[in-house]
Amino acid sequence: MTSRQNRTRDRAERGIPEATVARLPVYLRALHALQDRGVATVSSEELAAAAGVNSAKLRKDLSHLGSYGTRGVGYEVEYLVYQISRELGLTQDWVVAIIGVGNLGRALAGYGGFASRGFRVAGLLDADESVIGQEISGMTVEHIDRLEEIIAERGVSIVVIATPAAAAQTVCDRVVAAGVTSVLNFAPVVLTVPEGVDVRKVDLSIELQILAFHEQRKAGGPDGYDPMAGGVSGNGRASGYVEAVEA
């Protein structure tokens, strides 16, 4: 590898702030929506509006990917989809196992948004004998006893934990011991993992709390008028999520 290649790798691999990484999926969602409408190029202002961020931030974020657009034309939608997908690692298939097939696990198993983003659910596991063998979204629920075997055989690299809170840490420990280093946790509990393992926790009530904040302001009447509420409303059309990731 030449030193120039090294520098390029360095920029791409070390230079992307975590907050930018968190916004890339939001840009990608907006770009997919543009593709669906047959749009070939998009200005930074249009894309920023669709994603709910300001355009300076968008341009800065995309510059980390080495993507600067063309003056007067903007960004090529298809190429930008490719660049962001490559950056996020979505140009390859990620094999996912879901542990815990209660209502949430079932909802996740049937969630169309995973497959379309390069995530292939290759295993549904549970400890409850009464659900083992059930067919859910075209897959058969397997026993948690086979966890290590399934992870190894199917090349599972990301595990989704959707068990009750009490079971989550034990399951997580087994998953980590089996060599998995990426865990998405839906259980309402904080998981402890060794260095080198990424855990992301989804708290379904956080978005509700943010809505409550604005609802309270609106309920306050003229005295409680919240100038931010309008902004959220405007962004809400594109994606409320962006509000949460924009600083």
Add this chain to the structure above:
Amino acid sequence: MTSRQNRTRDRAERGIPEATVARLPVYLRALHALQDRGVATVSSEELAAAAGVNSAKLRKDLSHLGSYGTRGVGYEVEYLVYQISRELGLTQDWVVAIIGVGNLGRALAGYGGFASRGFRVAGLLDADESVIGQEISGMTVEHIDRLEEIIAERGVSIVVIATPAAAAQTVCDRVVAAGVTSVLNFAPVVLTVPEGVDVRKVDLSIELQILAFHEQRKAGGPDGYDPMAGGVSGNGRASGYVEAVEA
């Protein structure tokens, strides 16, 4: 109201950046965990670590609430819980209706995290005759035809849409026409709402995409070593979500 009260209201109601609002639920979660362990006071460093942000940002966020802690002592956990809860509007009960009781709607109906945060689910609605009348988490599923009536009678202020994508906009239009101005959207579609209505969209695949980014870096071996992965891992213990809201 005196002018001093006015200034206080102004600071509290107009001065909180949206990114701070998005982090308040994360601090609240960390504080609740401290309360569960019987901790009475917490330093900004400890609380920041538990929430996965840096302590300067935490102190700045809390200063927007007029909360500055005590030098050498830190923050009083109970009082800070009260302050943040009040700020977020969680000291009052919010009445929530869930529309669409597929797997996701059922999972949300049974989600303990709502009730403990001041959200009371007062209605489960669906259009599918075969589920109307079913008991889910102690509630009876009602027909979507009764939507307007239920919203008015029970004082529903936040609606959670968990319908299939194709039904979501129609449901949203009815909800908005019935006077609801806060919508949490789980359907994989972008909803259009008039000014003054807040929509927040939950995309369950976004967190997976962020995991994939780091997984890709880790898979790259020494050349692909990602210095950020360690940071995420460290924060992941407390809350991966914070990564998404910290700029």
